Amino acid sequence: MQTGKLSTWSKSFLSVGFFFLYAPILILVIFSFNKSDLVTVWAGFSFKWYGELFRDPQMLGAAWISLKIAVLAASAAVVLGTMASIVMVRMGDFKGKTAFTSMITAPLVMPEVITGLSLLLLFVAMGQSLGWPGERGMLTIWIAHVTFCTAFVAVVITSRLQELDDSIEEAAQDLGAPPWKVFFLVTLPIIAPALMSGWLLAFTLSLDDLVIASFVSGPGSTTLPMAVFSSVRMGISPQINALATLVILAATIAVFIAWWFAQRSLKSTTVVGDD
Amino acid sequence: MxxxxxxxxxxxxxxxxxxxxxxxxxxxxxxxxxxxxxxxxxxxxxxxxxxxxxxxxxxxxxxxxxxxxxxxxxxxxxxxxxxxxxxxxxxxxxxxxxxxxxxxxxxxxxxxxxxxxxxxxxxxxxxxxxxxxxxxxxxxxxxxxxxxxxxxxxxxxxxxxxxxxxxxxxxxxxxxxxxxxxxxxxxxxxxxxxxxxxxxxxxxxxxxxxxxxxxxxxxxxxxxxxxxxxxxxxxTAEFIGSVNIFDATVQHVGTESSQLSSEDLDCVLQVEGGINALEGAHVGVAVRPEKIYMSRSKPEQGENWALGKVHDIAYLGGHSVYHVRLPSGKVVMATTTNVDRHEQRLTWEDDVYLYWSASSSVVLYQ
The missing domain is CATH 3.40.50.300 (P-loop containing nucleotide triphosphate hydrolases)
Structure with a gap:
């Protein structure tokens, strides 16, 4: 890329763009330290609302549920996504491969409302005919989240697997490792950074999903985004600002870790300093 | 066994x-x-x-x-x-x-x-x-x-x-x-x-x-x-190294040597030993470039020679490859080792005689 001085025009457009994107977030963070009971009136710096937040059992309960669902959904999505990627990249051409590939990635472009509604219909129909799931709750939210997270994870891992030289796996077989051992000793360690970033991606997606969770949740399984949304409808409390600030912090850390893993995997596989 | x-x-x-x-x-x-x-x-x-x-x-x-x-x-x-x-x-x-x-x-x-x-x-x-x-x-x-x-x-x-x-x-x-x-x-x-x-x-x-x-x-x-x-x-001949192949017709099959004729050459092509083909059959005769000698004067031998003009020279340091065009239009490659630094070498458009020995040629049937 060319490094040089940007023209005044480019600079002003850039600042307008950044202002548009980040000013709301910045204001939210600033107001999370507001002393006042009113969201929009500044009355001095305090951690008051962070304290309130940590004394609110409803919010903390919802956060705990969301966290559990996100960890479990991300883990399951990584296992399923890896399996799907290996089928797509390593199994060669099989009948229906195109259909399989496009169906795996379909949830990426499917409107959330439709995904949520169709899952709700499925769960209701299954509950009536099979008696399972008896009632909607954490389990159904988890299943729903695994469904759409798998699609994202599959995309991440597929692209990593495609870069991986086939002959590395062949070499392991040639040296006496049967296929299942090749997978655990060679393939998995090499694609581990992609699994990690896939997991983090799935984790954040699950954590901030409101629409799908609203469709398939039941009583007693309110996730954090649902709790926030319903409390905002009653009127915005400064407590929400504090919560949002914490979520932004968590997301930033997650993105940073994912980026770090991606960089590291790039470094360990690309050739440096050929003679 | x-x-x-x-x-x-x-x-x-x-x-x-x-x-x-x-x-x-x-x-x-x-x-x-x-x-x-x-x-x-x-x-x-x-x-x-x-x-x-x-x-x-x-x-x-x-x-x-x-x-x-x-x-x-x-x-x-x-x-x-x-x-x-x-x-x-x-x-x-x-x-x-x-x-x-x-x-x-x-x-x-x-x-x-x-x-x-x-x-x-x-x-x-x-x-x-x-x-x-x-x-x-x-x-x-x-x-x-x-x-x-x-x-x-x-x-x-x-x-x-x-x-x-x-x-x-x-x-x-x-x-x-x-x-x-x-x-x-x-x-x-x-x-x-x-x-x-x-x-x-x-x-x-x-x-x-x-x-x-x-x-x-x-x-x-x-x-x-x-x-x-x-x-x-x-x-095989063309895949390994460079080679000149003359399309030839078998004229006489002997035990010591055999003779062939080619439209590209005025003289007779002679090869060592017999040929596994009947008289009148079409075969190829291959001669490697380093086995072809070049001279400004007419060689003494009556067979396996040609007169041509230097068409192109590839100077490769240790040796040079001369591309010599025969009157028929066929281009023959000949290699010489550059032994002497000050040698008066052949140059473009020079007339040159090419000749090689009967034992240097190989008959190709397919």
Whole structure:
């Protein structure tokens, strides 16, 4: 890329763009330290609302549920996504491969409302005919989240697997490792950074999903985004600002870790300093 | 012949490999004895890589059998064969150190740790990589990576070592050096080796025996000099080195020498010995450029000469290749060694006589 001085025009457009994107977030963070009971009136710096937040059992309960669902959904999505990627990249051409590939990635472009509604219909129909799931709750939210997270994870891992030289796996077989051992000793360690970033991606997606969770949740399984949304409808409390600030912090850390893993995997596989 | 030849280490019996409608390898039979370095040489798409992959077990033959040390391994998966391969890209495990790469195969055999360590150390010493044992592959140069790949494929003491385009990933200067080093290592270990390459120079430098493959079939098998000096077909003659081929008609077949005529030459073409064809048959007569002499005066011999004009000169330092155009329009290549720095050399458009001896020409039937 060319490094040089940007023209005044480019600079002003850039600042307008950044202002548009980040000013709301910045204001939210600033107001999370507001002393006042009113969201929009500044009355001095305090951690008051962070304290309130940590004394609110409803919010903390919802956060705990969301966290559990996100960890479990991300883990399951990584296992399923890896399996799907290996089928797509390593199994060669099989009948229906195109259909399989496009169906795996379909949830990426499917409107959330439709995904949520169709899952709700499925769960209701299954509950009536099979008696399972008896009632909607954490389990159904988890299943729903695994469904759409798998699609994202599959995309991440597929692209990593495609870069991986086939002959590395062949070499392991040639040296006496049967296929299942090749997978655990060679393939998995090499694609581990992609699994990690896939997991983090799935984790954040699950954590901030409101629409799908609203469709398939039941009583007693309110996730954090649902709790926030319903409390905002009653009127915005400064407590929400504090919560949002914490979520932004968590997301930033997650993105940073994912980026770090991606960089590291790039470094360990690309050739440096050929003679 | 039970007592004569020892049983071959690797035997390919009438192997055919089809991919759908396409036959990549057609009814190939080969026999490679213990300790031999054997090269499969051919252009891209000639089936040499498919044949190598069948030896390693990554492909199974559609017909025929592959025997290693007398045992049919056609259906044995790669991880159960006593054959190891050095891949063209080296295929080192990027997440393991040099040491761990070399130890990988030995660990699969569940050998005791002390034995593995000793073997790894020995292998790294053999390829002069001991001081790099703790490095990762991405911290090594191309030549170093190749040594590690070689050590890894030799560590399990395979019955047959396969090399897939061994110099393919190296630059030209390093190639010449690594070719000889590789041969030294392979010979010191005494392993039977089959290599695949498209580079004739590489095959001739490294191998004891070379086979020329073309369109899935083996055209000729022999030592490098046999293949160069006595090619059995136009394809082999043209694939290895450069050659001048005259289209000729058989005039007289004798026991001491035989005569042919060519539309490109005014004189008679004479070759040593008889010809396996009837008088009047059309054959090719091949003469290598370095076997053609050039002179400004008419040669004394009555046969095997031509008068032409220098059409082009390729000065290559050590030698020059002259392209001489005959009156018929045919361009003949002749090589001269540049012995004297101040020599008055032939130049463009000079008239020049070309001549060669009857023993330099080879008759090609196909």
């Amino acid at each position: 039970s007592d004569a030849a020892p049983s071959p280490m690797l035997e390919i019996r009438n192997v055919t490999k089809r991919f759908g409608q396409l036959s990549a390898v057609k009814n190939v039979s080969l026999s490679i004895s213990k300790g031999e370095i054997f090269a499969l040489l051919g252009g891209s798409g000639c089936g040499k890589t498919t044949l190598l992959r069948m030896m390693s077990g990554f492909e199974t033959p559609s017909e025929g059998a592959i025997l290693i040390d007398g045992e049919d391994v056609s259906q044995v998966p790669p991880y159960k064969r006593q054959v190891n391969m050095m891949f063209q890209s080296y295929a080192l495990f990027p997440h393991m150190t040099v040491e761990q790469n070399v130890a990988f195969g030995l660990k699969q055999d569940k050998l005791p740790k002390a034995e593995i360590d000793a073997q790894v150390e020995g292998m790294l010493k053999l390829v002069h990589m001991t001081e790099y044992a703790k490095r990762k592959p991405n911290q090594l140069s191309g030549g170093q990576r190749q040594r590690v790949a070689l050590a890894r494929s030799l560590a399990k003491k395979p019955k047959v070592l396969l090399l897939d385009e061994p110099m393919g990933a190296l630059d030209k200067k390093l190639r010449g050096q690594m070719q000889l080093e590789l041969v030294d290592i392979i010979e010191s270990v005494g392993v039977t080796c089959v290599m695949v390459t498209h580079d004739q120079e590489e095959a001739m430098t490294m191998a004891n025996r070379v086979s020329i493959m073309h369109l899935g079939e083996i055209m000729q098998v022999g030592s490098p000099s046999e293949i160069y000096e006595f090619p059995n077909s136009r394809h």
